[in-house]
C-alpha cells in the first residue's frame with residue numbers, strides 16, 4: 001500500500017495564482033479511463049472525461065481510504081501561451097555628408113582631386129568649375145601672404 005488516493009486532492013492546486021492562458025486544442029488523459037479530455041483555456045484542468053469516470057474514481061478513492069484499493073492521478077503537463085514582446089534593434093549604415101575640417105583632411109581632399117584630374121576621372125566640362133574654385137583658393141592664400149608681409153608659401 002504505497003499509493004495514496006490522489007483523487008481526494010481534486011480541486012486543490014499547489015499554488016493559486018493568476019497565470020497565462022493555455023495553448024489551445026490541448027487534451028489530457030482522463031484520470032480514470034485515459035480517454036482524451038479537452039483542456040479549457042482557463043480554469044481548472046479537468047481530471048475526468050465524464051461524471052461517470054469521476055464517480056468511479058471517487059468510489060475508488062473512498063475504497064482506498066478504507067485500505068482496499070487506490071486510484072492515482074499523476075501530475076500532467078499543460079502547455080501555456082506566453083506573450084513575449086521582443087524589441088529588435090536594427091542598425092544600418094546611412095551616408096553622412098563629410099567635409100574636411102582639419103588641414104590634413106583638406107590636403108587629402110586636394111591631393112585626391114589632383115589625382116582624379118591627372119587620371120582623367122574628372123570630365124572636361126567640369127574643369128572650368130573646378131579651376132574657378134581652385135583659383136579662388138589660391139587667391140585667398142595670396143591675400144594671406146600679402147597681409148602677413150612675409151613669404152608664407
Ligand SMILES: [Zn+2]
Nearest residue numbers: 030033049053
Ligand atoms: Zn474517463
